[in-house]
Amino acid sequence: QIDDLMKAGAFRDAALLNVMVATPKGFWFTDGSPEAVRNAVRSVVTRGARQERIPLLVTYNHTFNDCTGYGTSGVPDSDAYGAWVEGFADGIGNEKAVVLLELNSLGLIPYISTLDGKSDVCRPTIADTSGRRVPAPGATPEQRFADIRHALDSLTTKARNAAVYLDGTHSAWLSVGDAAYRLTKAGVGRAAGFFLNVGNYQPTRRLIQYGTWVSKCIYFASKA
Secondary structure, three states: OHHHHHHOOOHHHHHHHHHHHHOOOOEEEOOOOHHHHHHHHHHHHHHHHHOOOOOEEEEOOOOOOOOOOOOOOOOOOHHHHHHHHHHHHHHHOOOOEEEEOOOOOOOOOOOOEOOOOOEOOOOOEEEOOOOOEEEOOOOOHHHHHHHHHHHHHHHHHHOOOEEEEEEOOOOOOOOHHHHHHHHHHHOHHHOOEEEOOOOOOOOHHHHHHHHHHHHHHHHHHHHO
C-alpha cells in the first residue's frame, strides 16, 4: 500500500502509513494447541533476543471470551486453558518479555455482579436436553478468577524474566472499586501490574487518573 501511494504521488499518506507500520505493537496469541502456541511464542522471543528487543505478547484465549455461548470463542474449558497457557509460558522460557494477560478477562466475567449489585452482561449459555438455554458449565466468577490466577502462577514460575500484567479495563468501564476488587481477586499483587484501554479509546489523561485511583484503592485495601 505504501508503494502504491508513492507511485501515485500521495507522499504524505505514504509517510503516515510508514509511521504507523514502524510503531511497536504486540504479538497476539488467540488459539492453537499448547504445542503450537509454545513454538510460536518461542519463535517471537528468540527473534527478540537476537535483536536485543523485548517483545510484547498478548494472550486472548480464555474461556467464554466473547460471552455469547459455550465454546464459541476461546478454549472450551479451564483444563484446556491451563494446558494452553502452560505451553505459552514454556515458549517464553528464560527470555525477556512483557505479557498482557487475557484481554477483557476481568471486565467480562460470567455471571458476576458489580459491587453495587448490577449483573454483568457476560452470561454464556448452552441448550439443555429440552432445548432451553441454561448457564454454561464452568461459567462462574470463581472459575474465571481461578483460571487467571493459574495463568499468572504458570508464567511467574516458568517464565521468570517475563513481566506479566492483568486487565484493568478502562476509565469508562468498571468503577474504580470494582476494578480494584477484580484485580485483587485475580492476583495482581503477584503480577508486574495492570494494563488499561487495550480494547477502547479513552483519553490518556483519564486513564492516568483512573489507573492511579485503582492503584491507590488496591494499596489501601491491602493495608486494611
